[in-house]
Amino acid sequence: MDQVQAGNLIPDVKHVIAVSSGKGGVGKTTIAVNLAVALAQRGSGVGLMDADIYGPNIPMMMGLARPPEQQDGRIRPAESHGVKLISMGFFVSEETAVVWRGPMVHTAIQQFFRDVLWGELDYLLVDLPPGTGDAQLTISQLVPLTGAITVTTPQEVALHDVRKGLMMFQKVNVPLLGIIENMSYFVCGHCGTRSEIFSHGGGERAAEKFGIPFLGRIPIDPAIRVGGDTGMPIVVARPDSPQATAFLDIAAKLESRVRETAQLSAGEGSSLDSLLKKIKRPQG
DSSP, rough: OOHHHHHSSTTTTEEEEEEOOSSSSOOOOHHHHHHHHHHHHHTTTTTEEOOOOTTTHHHHTTOSSSSEEETTTEEEEEEOOOTEEEGGOOOOSOOEEEEOHHHHHHHHHHHHHBBBBBOOOEEEEEESSSSSSHHHHHHHSEEESOOOEEESSSTTTTHHHHHHHHHHHTTTTEEEEEEESSSOOEEEEOOOOEEEOOOOHHHHHHHHTOOEEEEEOOOOHHHHHHHHTTTTHHHSSSSSSHHHHHHHHHHHHHHHHHHHHHHHHHHHHHHHHHHHHHHHHHHO
């Protein structure tokens, strides 16, 4: 699909950002949910697409169960905590397993772009399934991605997970906007002792090794888990907490990183235009 066709799917969305992880179990969806709400709290128009067709958790984590409404044959996204949402979880019951091959996943994600009335958005975050499969390739083909975020955990194995994701996004020419380290440490609520359960600094070392910005770290905290279970993300339930502050700080860094990437792309385009003009200019 060419860029003109891709752009027509969501013409009023400024930036599409993929939220990815090299493997499951790192809290990627928790990061996507809280980051989307944090961006909305900072004044941006934000949408969140649940592209994990096989394990859609975003409706529960955002406190919504009723499916979105239809309008003129298209879908109006649900909305919660200031964020527009779409997910396969709205259309299948919790007991129903989605057993689809790649082409069906491609079609579903395409419909999430084409048939949803996203309207004007500054950011559309796409929560990808873990790994490097059909959904990742589909999205890179359907819409022009501003970039991707990788979520990881502190241990050394994070280097291997980040490397796999990096290679995938490099192959489809998607810039990596940064790395977020989740489950970074635990602070005891009784004595205040900080414990680094999963080692320390794997995400930051991965960022340094691959030349990618390190956007920040999120601690392990029961309140974050409770927020996901009850549909009240920590940035809503406890906006003044250190955990919410960490998400807001990462949101600010992401906004800055998106601006830098946009400026770089514009500069590269100008340089290319200048080069083409020189090539085409008649020799005197």
